Amino acid sequence: MKDISQKLIGLLHRGYATPQIARIAKRLKEPSTTIHYNIKKLENEGQVKAYKAVFDYKKIEQGFCAYVLLNFSPDEYGDPERIGRELAKYEEIESVDIITGDWEMVIKVRANDQDAYYEFVKSVISRKGVSKITTLMSLKQIKTEFVEL
Amino acid sequence: MKDISQKLIGLLHRGYATPQIARIAKRLKEPSTTIHYNIKKLENEGQVKAYKAVFDYKKIEQGFCAYVLLNFSPDEYGDPERIGRELAKYEEIESVDIITGDWEMVIKVRANDQDAYYEFVKSVISRKGVSKITTLMSLKQIKTEFVEL
């Protein structure tokens, strides 16, 4: 047996989906060629970054979720944006923002469980340049990626 | 002229997309019927909640983004989860989580600009039961919804 589902989840995570032109056309009561034209326009103008799946993360062994607030030491490795772009490469990280206020960055992290999260923090997030880490652990995810759960 | 793009953005926000079976099949070097079978299985088991677009929010007049940390007064209107589900209905709100620690809830909000955000906080987020609001305003969005910007 091939285990295809994990590969599918991996691909659908960030892309490998496409708009349903015919369904949108029916819904908006417009010809599908009009919808097609307008969607391609949105894509060509860069307004659409990707089409992707949103998962029930509990069911795909990614039930643990936390928001992590970070501070950086002012001296070493300086640039928070560079660090942010490096962190963004990890597929465990859903979002990365540089923010105002008492913290400099907030990242949203998903993991299988608290142990996996702890390992991820230890190996990836804790690093030279990070001076303080505050974890806001999600007890109940009500909405994510604009999709209600 | 019809302004279709706003309607498209509205629909593609939460759904109206579908997986690209043929492209996935090529990528994984499997027959498209096998991919089809496995994707339907994921869907039927409820592992996939939706297929949707991710936008370049600056380009669709949703450039403002903030994480809002909330506390509730213990007495009135009690249930944070109920409040969370009500907030989740607003399309301006990308995510809602009930969390551990100094705050009880974190929501991620998008708006056209700071003024629109302020109006949204005034009219929707501030309400009986909310005792404290802390805004972490995003200065730079590096990754969102698992998509790098």
Add this chain to the structure above:
DNA sequence: CTAATTATTTGAATTTTATTCAATAAGATA
């Protein structure tokens, strides 16, 4: 352990959908 049952894989045929193309219409510009 073996038989029976269930789940998965796959090619061929069919149905549906996306895409291309050309003509027209609408809007913008000079």
Add this chain to the structure above:
DNA sequence: TATCTTATTGAATAAAATTCAAATAATTAG
């Protein structure tokens, strides 16, 4: 107004999804 650009749309084509039936693999029951 005349000209150029952008948007809409139907018809034709190309591509993709879906259905179906058969074969294979995995699991379960006896």
